[in-house]
Amino acid sequence: MLKIKHFYSPKWFTVADKTTWLTTNEAKLATGFVYHDWGTYDAAYTLTKNLDYQTIPVKKFDDPALTTPSSTGPVSTRDIITARLGETYLIAAEAYLKAGNPAVDLLRLNAVRTRAGVAPATASEFNIDYILDKRGREMLGEYTRWFDLKRTGKLVERAVMHNYRIPSAANFNGNNGQLKILRPIPQIVIDLNQNKNFP
Numbered sequence: 182m183l184k185i186k187h188f189y190s191p192k193w194f195t196v197a198d199k200t201t202w203l204t205t206n207e208a209k210l211a212t213g214f215v216y217h218d219w220g221t222y223d224a225a226y227t228l229t230k231n232l233d234y235q236t237i238p239v240k241k242f243d244d245p246a247l248t249t250p251s252s253t254g255p256v257s258t259r260d261i262i263t264a265r266l267g268e269t270y271l272i273a274a275e276a277y278l279k280a281g282n283p284a285v286d287l288l289r290l291n292a293v294r295t296r297a298g299v300a301p302a303t304a305s306e307f308n309i310d311y312i313l314d315k316r317g318r319e320m321l322g323e324y325t326r327w328f329d330l331k332r333t334g335k336l337v338e339r340a341v342m343h344n345y346r347i348p349s350a351a352n353f354n355g356n357n358g359q360l361k362i363l364r365p366i367p368q369i370v371i372d373l374n375q376n377k378n379f380p
Contacts, residue, residue: 184211187238192219241322267293267319275312275333283307293319309333331362 185206190199203216242261270289277286283304290312291301297319302311316329330336340347347353353362 185209185214186211187215187217189217189222190219194219239322262323267296268316268323268325271312271316271319275309278307278309278312290315309335313339336362 188202188206190202194202199216199218270293274286274289274293277283277289287302287304287307290307293315294301313329313333313335317326320326320329327336330339337350337353340353341350
């Protein structure tokens with residue numbers, strides 16, 4: 182049986198809820214189990230206490246089975262997702278939105294929402310921010326977020342809005358923000374390239 186190593190309590194947990202949860206799951210707890218009370222792992226707390234390691238981890242592709250080779254250590258050998266249908270629908274929704282075809286873009290987005298069991302989006306609330314919010318939920322932990330925000334021109338705006346370490350757009354200073362929006366090719370790679378006639 183897979184053991185529980187960490188539990189991050191929701192905001193609504195009372196002392197009684199914590200006791201009940203610990204009692205109910207006692208047999209499932211791993212050696213060294215850590216119970217994280219609400220308020221001890223939010224962004225503000227980790228910034229103040231400098232305990233980033235206590236934030237909720239996303240280990241979407243880990244394989245915690247006992248058959249995972251010990252030679253890999255804590256690293257999983259399970260395949261990762263490089264493309265899937267949900268993302269294809271969201272890319273189509275974004276493309277139809279940019280092309281000015283609101284009827285089709287809403288259909289593509291709502292195909293994903295219907296599969297997820299949530300209410301369809303309406304035309305009045307639908308825009309690029311709505312798509313980015315949906316991509317944030319759908320693609321969590323799949324390593325696409327930076328590319329999504331860069332592609333849509335929302336990287337600086339969203340980073341300032343949601344990243345507690347970036348209080349203003351001034352954090353993106355340096356070549357008009359290009360140091361954050363572009364990911365430079367390392368000099369060693371440029372030097373190894375035989376055809377250097379590129380910008």
